[in-house]
Structures are given as structure tokens and as C-alpha cells.
Amino acid sequence: MAATAALTLAAALLPVAHASGAVAAAPPKLHASGNKLVDENGATRRLLGVNRSGGEFMCVQGRGIFDGPVDDASIKAIADWKVNAVRVPLNEECWLGLSHINAAYRGANYINAVKDFVARLEAHGITPIVELHWTHGKYTGGDNHCPDTEYATCQKPMPDAQYTPAFWSSVAQTFKGDQAVVFDLFNEPFPDRATTDLTAAWACWRDGGKCPGIDFEVAGMQDLLDAVRSAGAKNLVLIPGVAYSNDMRQWLTHKPSDPAGNLAAAWHTYNFNTCSNESCWNEQLAPVIGQVPFVAGEIGENTCSHGYIDRVMAWLDAKGASYLGWTWNTWDCSSGPSLISDFNGTPTGFGVGLRDHLKGLS
16 A cells, blocks of 8 residues: 555544534444344444445446545535444445456455545444445346346346355455444345245345356355355344345344354335335344344335335334435435435435434434
8 A cells, every 4th residue: 555545544544523522433343242233342232324325336337436425524414414324335346346347446446445435434433334236147037127238237136156255255355354344245135036936035045056047156145154254354244135135034044154143134125115014024024133133224215205214213213223224315316215415415305204313313
């Protein structure tokens, strides 16, 4: 690392002093303890925050690395909502530096940009959740989103054995010295859309290999977790369910084995999902929440309002679970959905619900 770059990174890692004179506390080193997340002092913690989309698509589209600013001012705007966690979606081809990605946005350039963003989040006392969103592999089955290409230009039903373990090995090597960074293994698995056999879909989810209805060799959740732990990283790892992370019914049955004992279940929910009411949450989610830490990595709705997430947050609050809104980007809230109309943190009609709720918790 050049001297100038080293100084820049060191400065980014320094705690940020607010106008009041208070200094942001460093984010906690989280660990699973029973069904709770605890910090290095044993205090119970929750992850409450937002997603910051961009790192998954801008690079592969040749448009940059992040969608909008990721400087201190933009992070302060996030922190002002009383956010304590930001989920950062990534693209494995950009991280690994595959040759079809613009050289300006791949390999070391991409990795360094992510590292700098993570450091700035931590300087503001925010837990960074690095997450794999878009992956390699040509998929032509049910719910295919980009069937004409094998490149990581959209969501795939499962991670690919060709590149994803290498991605997580590299990410784990990069951040294993920083226990404040959380790893979210794969955005929204949907092997259940490739086959009508739900048990086979869950087996694919955990074990990978030749999965029914999927064209490429799959890396299962156990493969990815093994890649992280083999790199020496003991960081907290989030593992999602199937049906775009909305179905958790067989999560406990197929829970991967973790020598570090540091796993949490990850769930996504939108008003248009199948499991989108309290009856389903009580039946399908409560048993999982009873045994492991539970993080709703994406909550949202396409109504430009917040009636649905209000119900979600109230239910998760009662369970002591975590949640993050999708997404801190200036998109149309009915198609995104988007929490903000500008990067100063002006909320949309949807975002005001999350903002006011988080501020009310503090």
C-alpha cells in the first residue's frame, strides 16, 4: 500500500466527531449467543438500518462502483436516521476482477472502494454488512432474470461453484481482522423456482452440486460458509432462506454446520411476498427466531407508503429481531422501493416510516 493510500485509509478508520463534540463509538464485534446477537461485552444488540444498493450493478454495467455518493457527508445522513447497520450488496465478478468488467471498476479498484466504504461506515459507528448480490452462471429455468447471459448481471437462483467460493474466501481474507464486519452469504436464493420438489430445493440450498433445474454447478450455503471459515474469518455470518429469502420453513432442518458457532438467519419481506402477514410470521418465523439470531436483511413495500413495514417492524421488535430497509437510493419508491428522494436523507412517503420508527427507538 502506498503511503498516501495508507494515510487515507487510516483517516477513514478514525472515529467521527459530531458537531456536538461526541465521538461515534466503534461498531460492536457481534457474535451469536443463543437466539441473540451480543457484543464483545456480552450486551444484546440488534442490527437496525438500511441497504445501500449500487455495488452489485454499477460495475458490471460499466457505470462506476457505487450508485451515488458514499462519502462522509452521505454516511452522516444515514446515521442521522439512528441507523446502526448498512448492508452493502456486491458483485462477485467485479470483486474477482473478471476481464469483461471495465478495468476501472474491477479487481483492486473495486475491492479498495469497498474497503474504504466499510471503513467510513465504521468511523460513523455503523456495522457494515457485506453481501453477495449478483453472481455468475447462465440460468434458463423458472424466474430467470437474464437467461441470455452467464455474467453477473442479475439475480441467479443460487451461487455458482466456479466463482462464489473464491469470492467469499477473498472477502473473508480481506475482513477477517475486523470482527465488526458482518458477512451475508447470498442475497435471495430461489432454487425452489427451478424445481417443484421443495425438499430437493432445500438440499440444493445447503449442499449445492448438480441441482434440479439449474444449469450450472451450484455452491451451497455450506460451501460458502466453509470458504469463509477456512480463510480464518470468525465474523458473524447471515444465511438466508429460499423463495427470495422469504421462506424459512426448512432453515433449521438444513442449517449449515459452523465450527465458529456464529450464524444468524436472514429473511426478506415485502408486501407482495407469500409470507407477508402475522399468521405466516408466527407459524414460519417464530420457530427460527426461537433458536438463532434473526435478521430481516430487506424489508419494504411498493406502495410509496409504510403501512406494511410498520407491521413488520412492530412484529420484529416484539421478538427482539433485527431489520434493514430497502433501500437508501434515490429511485422511484414504487419501483425500487426507495427510502429517500435525495442523499441528504429526505425520506420518501415509504422512507418516513422507517426513519421515524428508528428515531423513536433511540
